[in-house]
Amino acid sequence: MAEQNRPVIHWYRRDLRVADNSSLACAASDSLCLIPVYFLSEWRDFHAWTGPKRQHFLCGCLASLAGNLETLGTRLLIRQGDAVEGLRALILESGAMAVHFNADPDPFGKRVEESVRAMCAGLGVACHSHADVSLHGPDEVLTQSGQPYRVYTPYSRNWLGLEKLAPIRKPRALTTPAGLKSLPLPTVKHWGWDVPMADLPEPGERAARDRLKRAVAGKIQAYAQKRDFPAENGTSRISQDLRFGLISIRTVYAEAMNARATANPAGRAGIDIFIKELAWREFYFAILHHFPHVLNEEFNADWRGLPWDEPGPFFDAWKEGRTGFPIVDAGMRELLATGFMHNRVRMITAMFLTKDLHIDWKQGESHFMQHLLDGEIASNNGGWQWSAGTGADAAPYFRIQNPWSQTARYDPDGRYIKRWIPELVDVHSARFLEPPKDGRSIAPGYPAPCIDHKTERERTLEIFKRHREKKPR
Numbered sequence: 001m002a003e004q005n006r007p008v009i010h011w012y013r014r015d016l017r018v019a020d021n022s023s024l025a026c027a028a029s030d031s032l033c034l035i036p037v038y039f040l041s042e043w044r045d046f047h048a049w050t051g052p053k054r055q056h057f058l059c060g061c062l063a064s065l066a067g068n069l070e071t072l073g074t075r076l077l078i079r080q081g082d083a084v085e086g087l088r089a090l091i092l093e094s095g096a097m098a099v100h101f102n103a104d105p106d107p108f109g110k111r112v113e114e115s116v117r118a119m120c121a122g123l124g125v126a127c128h129s130h131a132d133v134s135l136h137g138p139d140e141v142l143t144q145s146g147q148p149y150r151v152y153t154p155y156s157r158n159w160l161g162l163e164k165l166a167p168i169r170k171p172r173a174l175t176t177p178a179g180l181k182s183l184p185l186p187t188v189k190h191w192g193w194d195v196p197m198a199d200l201p202e203p204g205e206r207a208a209r210d211r212l213k214r215a216v217a218g219k220i221q222a223y224a225q226k227r228d229f230p231a232e233n234g235t236s237r238i239s240q241d242l243r244f245g246l247i248s249i250r251t252v253y254a255e256a257m258n259a260r261a262t263a264n265p266a267g268r269a270g271i272d273i274f275i276k277e278l279a280w281r282e283f284y285f286a287i288l289h290h291f292p293h294v295l296n297e298e299f300n301a302d303w304r305g306l307p308w309d310e311p312g313p314f315f316d317a318w319k320e321g322r323t324g325f326p327i328v329d330a331g332m333r334e335l336l337a338t339g340f341m342h343n344r345v346r347m348i349t350a351m352f353l354t355k356d357l358h359i360d361w362k363q364g365e366s367h368f369m370q371h372l373l374d375g376e377i378a379s380n381n382g383g384w385q386w387s388a389g390t391g392a393d394a395a396p397y398f399r400i401q402n403p404w405s406q407t408a409r410y411d412p413d414g415r416y417i418k419r420w421i422p423e424l425v426d427v428h429s430a431r432f433l434e435p436p437k438d439g440r441s442i443a444p445g446y447p448a449p450c451i452d453h454k455t456e457r458e459r460t461l462e463i464f465k466r467h468r469e470k471k472p473r
């Protein structure tokens with residue numbers, strides 16, 4: 001076969017789009033004969049970090065991707081099982097001359113990449129890994145002495161000052177060799193689930209672009225005023241799209257900057273804060289890259305070995321939204337119903353688990369990973385360790401948010417709480433702002449607060465203080 005007609009493989013992973021895709025564009029510039037392939041993993045028996053909502057969304061994204069690839073003249077192959085063996089078989093079947101993929105930001109993905117590289121080298125086939133998931137890789141944003149940052153603000157200052165890559169053109173007029181077998185597009189039944197899911201956002205690249213357009217046209221310009229109020233629809237809602245690579249971070253940045261160019265001063269201020277949130281995402285990628293032990297233990301060595309309580313019935317109440325703290329329960333119920341929780345409420349619920357119930361942040365981290373559509377290992381770990389006070393640039397342990405005063409500040413009229421807790425619809429919102437004086441339930445069918453915040457706050461302060469005193473220096 002002439003070299004230019006030999007196929008190349010693009011291994012789809014968390015980059016489920018055709019537009020502005022580094023690996024896909026490079027693969028297509030190697031050869032117009034392309035084999036795009038996705039491997040359905042068999043994580044169910046050994047991986048507790050995903051769940052039916054994220055897999056359901058994934059299925060929709062794959063269906064949409066298959067349609068988009070067809071319009072380019074190529075065909076998505078769905079295969080199953082170990083990616084290394086699957087790619088080996090596909091290379092041998094197709095005579096492919098190269099494998100391209102976008103590099104993964106987490107240690108699990110990186111480990112598979114190493115095996116893929118070794119397998120390709122063994123077969124004498126080129127293997128190309130592309131940087132795609134972030135605007136700046138972890139080794140691009142370092143201190144003057146070449147060390148990774150441990151604190152966000154200097155990291156973000158450096159990050160903001162670096163030149164950003166522009167979006168990449170999508171390939172045109174591709175083909176795929178005939179005769180290569182593919183499984184049908186999957187549904188969640190593939191992983192043994194059959195659950196109706198009504199409240200998920202529309203999957204796929206077009207829907208993600210529409211969400212980004214809406215965010216850029218208005219929401220991110222009012223971001224400074226609205227982003228912290230969960231009842232407002234004041235954030236971009238693109239996190240699942242970045243997680244699944246339905247849009248590229250280059251496109252997000254470019255569109256935000258385009259909007260900034262014509263925005264008024266208030267709009268520009270909102271967009272600047274929004275862009276700094278994108279830098280938080282990359283800060284946590286960098287933390288995970290340079291300090292992969294954060295997946296197993298506290299970033300801050302001072303807080304390793306804290307005496308957490310066993311997760312008993314209070315943990316179940318937290319997961320199910322039955323703690324008797326309306327703002328906490330609303331967040332946990334939003335998560336169960338939609339696979340999303342507002343950032344402010346993520347912080348409140350995470351601090352409640354760790355500082356009021358004294359339950360290990362790793363338990364909460366895992367629960368969030370099972371339910372969040374945007375479940376991103378680095379950001380989730382970072383958010384949890386921030387809330388527990390154990391992470392890089394975390395909230396200091398003694399700054400413990402009070403769920404009642406957080407409600408007064410961020411959901412004063414109880415609109416968010418009433419949206420997610422039907423039992424409380426007829427209760428006056430003033431009752432959500434402080435604990436019931438008699439300690440009893442505020443509505444039929446709704447539990448009384450499971451703990452007293454003031455008492456548990458004192459206990460947390462004591463636990464952290466004693467732990468620090470005990471630690472050898």
Ligand SMILES: Cc1cc2nc3c(=O)[nH]c(=O)nc-3n(C[C@H](O)[C@H](O)[C@H](O)COP(=O)(O)OP(=O)(O)OC[C@H]3O[C@@H](n4cnc5c(N)ncnc54)[C@H](O)[C@@H]3O)c2cc1C
Binds near residue numbers: 277284372374377
């Ligand atoms: C305990 C906890 C767990 C979290 N788990 C995740 C997770 O698994 N996946 C995830 O994407 N985000 C996580 N976050 C961060 C944040 O809550 C979400 O990114 C945000 O709520 C997504 O909504 P949005 O797209 O409307 O965000 P916007 O406010 O519109 O922000 C735009 C984008 O910036 C990024 N971003 C914003 N805030 C943060 C942040 N604090 N850390 C990292 N990236 C950020 C996200 O990619 C987001 O889509 C977590 C935060 C906490 C406190």
